[in-house]
Amino acid sequence: MRRTNVCDGFQAFVWNAMAALCFIGFQSTCGMTAEGNREKVRCVVNSNAVPAPTITWYLGSRDITSKVGTDTTSITLTGNRTDNTKTLECRATNNNRPLMTASLTLNVEFYWTKVDNSGFRQNGATLRLLNIQRNSSGTYRCTAENNYSNGEKGTASQSVVVNVLYPPTFDTLSQRDVIEERNISITCTATPGNPSFTFWWTKVDNPGFIENGATIQLSNIQRNNSGTYRCTAENNYSNGKKGTDSQLTVVNVQYPPTIKTLSQQNIVERGHLSFTCKAIPGNPSSTTVYWTKVDNSGFRQNGATLELYNIQRNSYGTYRCTAENNYSNGEKGTVSQPMVVNVLYQPTIEKRSLQIVNESEEITLIRDIGSNPLSNASWYDGKQMLKTEISVKTATLTIENTMCTDTKNYTLVVSNGIGNTVTAMVDLIVNCKPMPDTMYIILGVTCTTRIEFSTTLMAYPEPFLELQYENGTKNDQMKINITEIKVNNFSIRIRQDGFEENNFGVYHLRASNNFGETTVIVNVIKQRKPDIPRNITVTCKVTGAIVQWISSFNGGSTQNFTVITLSGQDGTSIYLGLNDKGENEIHVTYQGNLKPSVTYCFFVSAKNSHGSSLSKAISCTTVKETTSSLTGVFAGGVVGALVLVTIILILVFFVHRRYTFMYKCCE
Structure with a gap:
């Protein structure tokens, strides 16, 4: 910036009135005037000159008498730098006497100094400051000097303030990394300009964004707030122009990766599960993906793909796909999604020991079923279906009033559509008194045959048998043999070798155990024709x-x-x-x-x-x-x-x- 100053805008004139020959001289209110200012100069003649002299005025060779008023002894001049070093003359004469002249030579020396810098001096009427800097501000003094004929100097000076206007200067702004959903405050600082200045913020990619002040506050910041922000400082110069400076800073919103919702995976036991978790990178984009299992802290599988070979039912559970990136502050951006691995497997039926109940009591047969999905369970007595249950974990069969005939192996058939149907035998024993298949036996014999007959009875535990005569005495002639057919079913075989007439008659076969006694009537008669169908x-x-x-x-x-x-x-x-x-x-x-x-x-x-x-x-x-x-x-x-x-x-x-x-x- 170049600035030219001529005595702060003024051209000074200093007139040194030399002694007029005889009786003529100059009189002026001051010895210098500013360019453009009007200054009155008088030509003084001795007062006793008679008649009054005629006065003419010259500036250099040019007659300027026309510029005087009615009073020719004085003239008013307007300061002009072009008149510097010229001679101003006042010429007086009367009665044709010799011309008397008084002259003033405008021979002035100018120089500039700076009040706060003793080493600064610049000769000449014009102050030139090239590529002016803010440290050039200050008070400059313009001094004009001329040399009197007596060796002295005529000196005058004027001060002018040079006010260098300049914009503020910013301190450098660095990139700011911030984690999503947190708050950030950025303050821009600047070396003050001249005159004072104001701050405001804008966003490069958003013309509608403006925030006044040196500090920008971004609360609960989101990823779309990332971008380049500009802090601008501005002051207003006296000439109507503006001083402006700005700095850019990048707000880098860091956020974790994104994983889409994962759906449940159904896999049959002993199968192979391969599932890839797709993660959308966050910021920073470098992403680490791994799998964990919610109920197993020791399980970790690195990589986006979960591989489970020869999968077993204990692999059932919730797995979590986690994606991570590393923030610049050392923290991690983490996101995860759960995924249920549903291992499907065919049923297994709990094994239990047989159950024993007393006759007429209620009993519930229970078997837990392990299966996925839940199983349908059916109870059978032989080929007869007793009960069906839909989608159960536990199969139950209740017999309210148990009888001896309820002692048997019940069949539980279970299926869930995975693998094969599973069958289990459920054993029930009913403690009961002996119960023969018939209460009355007619035995037809001949005189030449032996007595031999058999019957069956139900009882648990095994009964004690005794054959008695009708009068209650024990019969030791007939031999009793008992054989277990199944757990509560017995075959009774009675035999007597040889036969006598007195063996015809009625006998009592008594069967007893801890739960009661039953008597079977045996009538031994002579053989005869059959009874009618x-x-x-x-x-x-x-x-x-x-x-x-x-x-x-x-x-x-x-x-x-x-x-x-x-x-x-x-x-x-x-x-x-x-x-x-x-x-x-x-x-x-x-x-x-x-x-x-x-x-x-x-x-x-x-x-x-x-x-x-x-x-x-x-x-x-x-x-x-x-x-x-x-x-x-x-x-x-x-x-x-x-x-x-x-x-x-x-x-x-x-x-x-x-x-x-x-x-x-x-x-």
């Missing part, structure tokens, strides 16, 4: 019939059955033989080769070596196959009925004659 039912079809009955006592000898079918239409008969399955057993047979729409009469005969017994007749009409005329049906029905009645009468007589026997023993 009972509970006979017939179901007719189109060309056949299903015949069912229950066997009775066989008379003490092996019996066989014969189903007799008589046609009510033509009197024909059909015989169908069947072996005995045992006393009180259901027997079923199918009689074929029958005609449709015919009424038949059915008998069941039981026969052994001592005779036979015939059941009552059961009639049944086979199903019609085709429709016949009403007349034919009616006639056939009447005739068939008559024939059937006749056949029945004949059959009854015939059977009675044929199957009547006399039983004799020990003849």
Whole structure:
């Protein structure tokens, strides 16, 4: 910056009035004037000059008398630097006397000094300060001197203040790193300018952002607040211009990586799970990813991919994918997402010892089931399903009023769609008094055979057996043998070699344990013909019939059955033989080769070596196959009925004659 100053804007004139020859001289109010200022100069003539002299004025060679007023003895001059070093003359004459002249030579020497710097001096009327700096500010003095004829100096000076205007100067701002959601305060400092200044902040990429003051406050800072901020300082110069300086600083908002929500992973046991956790880098972008397990502090797997080989059910749980970056202050930016690994596996059924309960008490059979997902459980008694439970961890079966027959192996079948169906046997034993399969045994024997019979009973624990005569005394002739068929089921076999007439009669078989006693009546009789079969039912079809009955006592000898079918239409008969399955057993047979729409009469005969017994007749009409005329049906029905009645009468007589026997023993 260049500044030129001529005596602070003034050109000074110093006139040294030399002694006028004879009686003429100059008179001035001061010896210097500022450029542009008006200064009055008088030409003084001795007062006794008569007549009054005529006065003319010259500046250099130029006549300037025209500039005087009515009073020619004085002239008013305007200061002008171009007049410096020129001669101002006042010429006076009267009565044509010789011209008298008084002159003033404007021969002035100028120089500049600085009040606060004794070493500063610059010659010349013009002060030149090139590339002016702020330390050039201060008070400068312009001094004008001329030399009087007597050797003295005429001196005058004026001061001028040079006020160097300059902008503030900033201290350097460095990058500021801040962690997201925290607060940051940045203050910019500057060396003051001249005149005083103000601060404000702006953001380079956001024209709408402005904040006044030297300090910017950013609270709960977010990642979108990152960027370059400018702090500006400004002052206003006296000439209307502005002094401006600014500094940039980068606000670097550091934040952790981001992981998207992780979904549950279902994997079948012994399978291989490979899952990659995708992390979006934060700031800084360098990211470390690793896996941990919530319930296992010792588990850590580095890298974004979780690998679980031959996975087992104990691998089930919540795994956490963690992504980290390192902030500039030494802290870490950390984010994590949980992921459930759901190991699917087939059921396993808890093993327990058998349960024992007293008869008539309530019992609940319980088995815990380990499975994922939960299992459906079904309880079976043999092939009969007792109960089904849906999606359970524990299977239960309650028997409210236990009986001896509840002693058995129950089957628990469990499945959940993973792997195979699992089966377990659940054992239950009911403590109960002996319970025979029959309370009354008829034993038919001959005089030549030995006594031998068997029966079964249920009891737990194993019962004590004793055979007594009807009068209560113990029978030592018959030998009792007990065999365990299963845990609460026993076979009782009684045998006596040799037989006497007095062995016929009633015996008491007493069975007892800690939970009670039961007596079975055994009636030993002479062998005879079988008892009549009972509970006979017939179901007719189109060309056949299903015949069912229950066997009775066989008379003490092996019996066989014969189903007799008589046609009510033509009197024909059909015989169908069947072996005995045992006393009180259901027997079923199918009689074929029958005609449709015919009424038949059915008998069941039981026969052994001592005779036979015939059941009552059961009639049944086979199903019609085709429709016949009403007349034919009616006639056939009447005739068939008559024939059937006749056949029945004949059959009854015939059977009675044929199957009547006399039983004799020990003849």
